[in-house]
Amino acid sequence: MAEKAEATVVFGVLNETSEHESRVALTPDIVTRLRKSGVTCLIESGAGVASHYVDEDYTKAGAQVVSADDVIARADALGFVDRPSNELLARVKQGTWIIGMLGSFTDADYVAAIEKAGLVGVAMEKLPRQLSSAQSMDEMTSQNSVMGYKAAIVAANAYGSFLPMMTTAAGTIRPAKVLILGAGIAGLQAIGTAKRLGAVVTAYDVRPASKGEVESLGAKFLDLGLDFSKGQGEGGYARALSAEEQAQQQAAVDQKAAGFDIVITTAKVPGRKPPVLLTKAGVAGLHRGAVIVDCAASDLGGNVEGSSVGTQVTDNGVTIIGAPYLASGVSTTASNLLSRNVADVLAHFVRDGKLAIDLNEELDNAMVVAGRGEEAKKEEE
Structure with a gap:
């Protein structure tokens, strides 16, 4: 079989290791995968070490291990675990593609900064999840799956007794x-993991379809005696509840939670403050030694009233554990999944040996939030 022509698109990844972050946006097996799509990979030296990939692994796979400055100077596209800082955006040459979770639902100023810098912003959070062709690009699903698994492990570790009988x-x-609380991707993984550890598991979600999913995993569905029959939102997410519905849900959950040893909350509504599922009264009703893991904890708040990032x-x-960085705690698996997501997004835009946008294509139109071109700007205006 004839070899492909020399790659014309250069993809770069930087070292994002920090106190909370151990993942990397490119793994060696994905280097090989991208080469088949006509993409050459650059990676900053040491970027994969926290995920247990050394520079030699990348070199063997065909990537070039270089300095951060070389990655920035040479890459046509940069892939990220977390979005790059404004300071980093200022260092990136015009025309470079920025691919990652850019926070575009809530941070218009950040998207404007990408546009002002002359960069192309591809926001993975805006992926049309209902498209079958987009499943392998869905970073939110892959990372939430890891998060749900880790949430159950963290809870088991913090709990002062056995989970199984x-x-x-x-x-x-x-x-x-x-x-x-919350039976989306993360919640279902938490259910499965807690069941495998031997716990008696109960779950709740406002989406009507979730009852069957919960029970299929061998868990009980918590009956609050409420009917949120329109709980399903767009794109498979739970919709935001009205203020009255939230109050009803909170009161019912507070009352029911008192009978549990561990509570794991996973309910997120993209682009909005997480809904409060357990109030301070609910926390006060739990017995001494109970453990709460709030996966939605962030600067915007969490599912548990008064929770914050860290342990209190x-x-x-x-014990309340605010844990938004759980996926990073399973860095090897999380990086494997995330790098596949990022690479498949990149490969989608490689057309005729270069990166290109087709705004008539649903995925392109949804995900490209900056650098759409002058004609697109005129149409939007």
Whole structure:
């Protein structure tokens, strides 16, 4: 079989390792995959170490391991785990493509900064998830899946007893009761993991379709006695509840949560403040030694009233873990999945040996948030 012509698109990845971040946006197997799509890969030295990939792994796969300055200077497109800072955007040459979760739902100023810098912004959060052709590009699904798995592990580690029932010579230990609020991708993974660890699992979500999904994993569906029959939102996300619905849900969850040992919350509505699912009254109703893992904790708040990023113990002895960085705690697997997502987005835009946008194509029109071209700007105006 004849070799492909020399690659004409250069893809670069920088080292994003930080206190909270261990993932990398390119793994060696994806280097090989991209070469088949006519893409040459550059990666900053040391970028994969926290995910257990050394420079030699990338070199063997056909990537060029270079300095950060070389990546920035030579790349036609840059892929990110987290969006680049404004300072980094200022260093990137005009015309470069920026691919990642850009926060475009809530941060118009950041998108404007990409546009002002003369860059092309591809926002992976705007991927049309309902398209079958887009499934392998869906970073939110892949990383939320890892997050849900890790949330159950973190909760088990913080809980002061066994999760499964144990019968010993000294007596029988009852299984832990786990409540998972939000049965999307992360919630379903948390259910499956907690079940495998032997816990008795109950879950709740406002989407009507979630009941069957929860029960198919062997968990119980929490009956709050409420009917949010229009809980399904666009693109497979839960819709935002009205203020009255939120109040009803919060009161019911607060009352029911008191019977559980572990509560894991995973409910996020893209582009908005996370809904509060467990209030301070609900936290106060939990027994001493109970554990809460809030996957939605962020600067915007979380699913648990008063939660913040990090670990805190309440006056009544309840441990609250605000954990938005859980996927980074499974860095090898998370990087494998994320790098596939980013690479498939990049490969989608490689046309006739170069990067190109077709705004008549649904995926292009949805994801390209900056650098759409003068004609597109005129049409939008």
